[in-house]
Amino acid sequence: MKALDELTFDNRFARLGDAFSTHVLPEPIDHPRLVVASPAAMALLDLDPEAAESPVFAELFGGHKLWAEAEPRAMVYSGHQFGSYNPQLGDGRGLLLGEVYNAAGEHWDLHLKGAGQTPYSRMGDGRAVLRSSIREFLASEALHALGIPTTRALCVIGSDTPVWREKQERAAMLLRMSPSHIRFGHFEYFYYTKRPEQQKQLGEHVLAMHFPECLEQPEPYLAMFREVVERNAELIAKWQAYGFCHGVMNTDNMSILGVTFDFGPFAFLDDFDAHFICNHSDDQGRYSFSNQVPIGQWNLSALAQALTPFISVEALRETLGLFLPLFQAHYLDLMRRRLGLTSAEDEDQKLVERLLQLMQGSGVDYSLFFRRLGDEPAELAVARLRDDFVDRQGFDAWADLYKARVAREQDNTQEQRRARMHAVNPLYILRNYLAQKAIDAAEQGDYSEVRRLHAVLSKPFEQQAGMDSYAERPPEWGKHLEISCSS
Numbered sequence: 001m002k003a004l005d006e007l008t009f010d011n012r013f014a015r016l017g018d019a020f021s022t023h024v025l026p027e028p029i030d031h032p033r034l035v036v037a038s039p040a041a042m043a044l045l046d047l048d049p050e051a052a053e054s055p056v057f058a059e060l061f062g063g064h065k066l067w068a069e070a071e072p073r074a075m076v077y078s079g080h081q082f083g084s085y086n087p088q089l090g091d092g093r094g095l096l097l098g099e100v101y102n103a104a105g106e107h108w109d110l111h112l113k114g115a116g117q118t119p120y121s122r123m124g125d126g127r128a129v130l131r132s133s134i135r136e137f138l139a140s141e142a143l144h145a146l147g148i149p150t151t152r153a154l155c156v157i158g159s160d161t162p163v164w165r166e167k168q169e170r171a172a173m174l175l176r177m178s179p180s181h182i183r184f185g186h187f188e189y190f191y192y193t194k195r196p197e198q199q200k201q202l203g204e205h206v207l208a209m210h211f212p213e214c215l216e217q218p219e220p221y222l223a224m225f226r227e228v229v230e231r232n233a234e235l236i237a238k239w240q241a242y243g244f245c246h247g248v249m250n251t252d253n254m255s256i257l258g259v260t261f262d263f264g265p266f267a268f269l270d271d272f273d274a275h276f277i278c279n280h281s282d283d284q285g286r287y288s289f290s291n292q293v294p295i296g297q298w299n300l301s302a303l304a305q306a307l308t309p310f311i312s313v314e315a316l317r318e319t320l321g322l323f324l325p326l327f328q329a330h331y332l333d334l335m336r337r338r339l340g341l342t343s344a345e346d347e348d349q350k351l352v353e354r355l356l357q358l359m360q361g362s363g364v365d366y367s368l369f370f371r372r373l374g375d376e377p378a379e380l381a382v383a384r385l386r387d388d389f390v391d392r393q394g395f396d397a398w399a400d401l402y403k404a405r406v407a408r409e410q411d412n413t414q415e416q417r418r419a420r421m422h423a424v425n426p427l428y429i430l431r432n433y434l435a436q437k438a439i440d441a442a443e444q445g446d447y448s449e450v451r452r453l454h455a456v457l458s459k460p461f462e463q464q465a466g467m468d469s470y471a472e473r474p475p476e477w478g479k480h481l482e483i484s485c486s487s
């Protein structure tokens, strides 16, 4: 275990120089205080969880203090936003403080979001509000607990600093961690500004730091692109299988590492709805739940364009072609597991598709359906779940197929079935209304609910004593919350 002043820095990205990022100091927020910290994220830095309680913790992550070895930098990038290229992006309110390496030899970027203005702030104030910082904190740690690749969150620091959004709010800072903060948009920036030398420097950096195994391949850049395609196919399969809607899949919000990145108006589905749009400014539904799959591929093709100086168009096209089949294979595998199936049969895809068709428009709670399906033997479970469906005859026909399918499984005692289903079907999900309740209390200065919710969501598969209310369906008001896109 290390104390806060014992972190070891190795700022590899900063060393790339001024073409890639700009030195900027954090602007402190007033009266910084700990809102919530993640002991699991602290462990990645070998930090003792107790360290979060010390005043210096809030000072460090509230922008008041800095390690001597930190080198805070705002990164430059661009990207496609809602399908249009925006040449002028970059860290407008976040700073890469430095890279810490832990006892296991892993590097973790420390990125302070809400750290004040930078050369890339455009009209923005460089701040993040408490509300959006809490949402990103809860989502990153909850996704991680579900086994979905994501950036991590170390802590949220609250303050008295006023910021103006639709109304006056308070500024906060979020300390985000990831092995890299390099986005698809980094590659696009150097491609569209026609700086081949720097683009090569970026590519070599990413290969050496994050894809060293690709350097062994005859075509390292192609191997890296293939890996990015594979990781994104798997990531998006997990989003779709678990009902996670990202909301702003712009290419500047896509991590080169294939992890969930830059949380805005995200949501987990309550009732299943393939057409769900969590981002209220997304009028066309470009980033609706079911569109995440084709948009994932679209984003990869934007990255492919930026990689044309390194890789032939034919090879890029062929590799992009792997995305959909890989996605489908991962998705079907996950959905089989959610249904308690351990073997594969040809008709399984139809079984999944038919179930989702029946759920659509029925108001069936997506997460609880799978959890309840494993609670009891298949026969009893489907009989109980039937009432949730509008088309009961349709559901009966599905249930007959499902029961027959379950009967053909090997490890089929109810105990085995429940154990394997409950291990993949969470009881607790970060529902928008749960986050909102925690935010409302935090805005009044009471952080206990954020901390409790974080603790519950860090073990989403385990039933926790006294926490039944977190596993319930949302109340009617909680299903139709408008989550502000301003953050």
Ligand code: AMP
Residues within 6 Å of the ligand: 089, 090, 091, 092, 093, 094, 120, 121, 122, 123, 124, 125, 126, 127, 128, 248, 253, 262, 264, 487
């Ligand atoms: P986002 O929608 O959070 O992914 O941000 C898109 C771009 O806007 C990024 O370049 C951000 O750094 C920038 N940005 C968002 N909010 C602010 C803000 N309050 N101040 C300055 N820049 C911001």
Ligand code: MG
Residues within 6 Å of the ligand: 252, 253, 262
């Ligand atoms: Mg962003």
